[in-house]
Amino acid sequence: MMLQQKLKLLLNENGRSAMRRAGKFNAELMDVIRPHVQAGVSTNQLDKLAHEYTSDHGHIPAPLNYQGFPKSCCTSVNEVICHGIPGAYVLQEGDIVNLDLTTIVDGWHGDSSETFLIGEVSEEAKALIQCSFDSLNAAIQILKPDCPVSDIGEAVTSRARDAGFSVVREYVGHGLGREFHQEPSVPHFPNRESQRTLLPPGICFTIEPMINAGKRLTQLDPTDGWTVRTKDLKLSAQFEHSILMTETGPEILTKTQNGPQPGHVF
Numbered sequence: 085m086m087l088q089q090k091l092k093l094l095l096n097e098n099g100r101s102a103m104r105r106a107g108k109f110n111a112e113l114m115d116v117i118r119p120h121v122q123a124g125v126s127t128n129q130l131d132k133l134a135h136e137y138t139s140d141h142g143h144i145p146a147p148l149n150y151q152g153f154p155k156s157c158c159t160s161v162n163e164v165i166c167h168g169i170p171g172a173y174v175l176q177e178g179d180i181v182n183l184d185l186t187t188i189v190d191g192w193h194g195d196s197s198e199t200f201l202i203g204e205v206s207e208e209a210k211a212l213i214q215c216s217f218d219s220l221n222a223a224i225q226i227l228k229p230d231c232p233v234s235d236i237g238e239a240v241t242s243r244a245r246d247a248g249f250s251v252v253r254e255y256v257g258h259g260l261g262r263e264f265h266q267e268p269s270v271p272h273f274p275n276r277e278s279q280r281t282l283l284p285p286g287i288c289f290t291i292e293p294m295i296n297a298g299k300r301l302t303q304l305d306p307t308d309g310w311t312v313r314t315k316d317l318k319l320s321a322q323f324e325h326s327i328l329m330t331e332t333g334p335e336i337l338t339k340t341q342n343g344p345q346p347g348h349v350f
């Protein structure tokens with residue numbers, strides 16, 4: 085990364101406050117929608133809730149029209165890894181669904197997601213959701229000022245491996261700020277670039293591990309150009325937080341009041 089670019093990405097106290105406000109609103113939105121994620125509710129209804137609550141508060145749903153995305157949030161059911169488009173599908177008992185929310189508050193982004201169990205789900209689904217949740221929290225826990233991005237990939241990958249699951253490689257966490265997706269790239273597996281990239285105080289980014297029950301390989305839906313599924317059509321789960329690195333360690337910007345807290349057993 086060039087020095088000029090690096091400086092622009094590092095937030096001063098004003099930028100940090102703005103990102104705290106964006107993250108807080110995004111978390112509040114998750115708290116508002118969570119009780120509605122239930123059997124009998126369509127993913128379109130969840131999208132409508134996200135759009136209305138965001139607009140009513142004077143903010144902007146970031147996904148809407150982002151590179152042509154047609155809706156205000158992503159709803160990824162069962163074998164869908166990410167970028168599922170809300171539609172007529174009605175959630176049913178036994179499904180798992182990831183709700184990914186991103187809001188623009190006064191020009192700054194908050195981005196977070198949770199995977200929900202619809203009624204009773206299979207033991208495998210539960211273990212997969214647990215692994216995805218625990219791997220996100222483990223990755224946050226090991227963060228230190230100036231640590232390499234690859235520490236995140238190590239933390240996620242070792243948990244997935246222990247649980248017998250796989251980690252998606254084609255889609256990654258990302259820097260976050262005035263842009264939805266910016267540097268640095270935050271892969272959930274270690275590689276040479278992430279070993280060389282450090283996380284200094286003032287940087288903002290997401291961690292959003294996508295964990296597959298079967299193989300890590302993905303397929304993009306050719307008809308809508310967005311929906312990403314597991315190649316083997318086995319289940320996938322994901323959780324996401326927006327993080328600010330400070331001089332004393334990581335700050336989770338999208339912590340919710342009512343969502344699962346670290347240590348939660350699904």
Ligand code: MF3
Pocket residue numbers: 146147148150151153157158167184185186195290292324
């Ligand atoms: N919220 C997703 C992420 O975590 C990105 C969704 S892009 C969209 O990066 F266009 F599908 F909304």
Ligand code: CO
Pocket residue numbers: 184185186195196197292324
């Ligand atoms: Co997201």
Ligand code: CO
Pocket residue numbers: 195257258290292324
């Ligand atoms: Co993200």
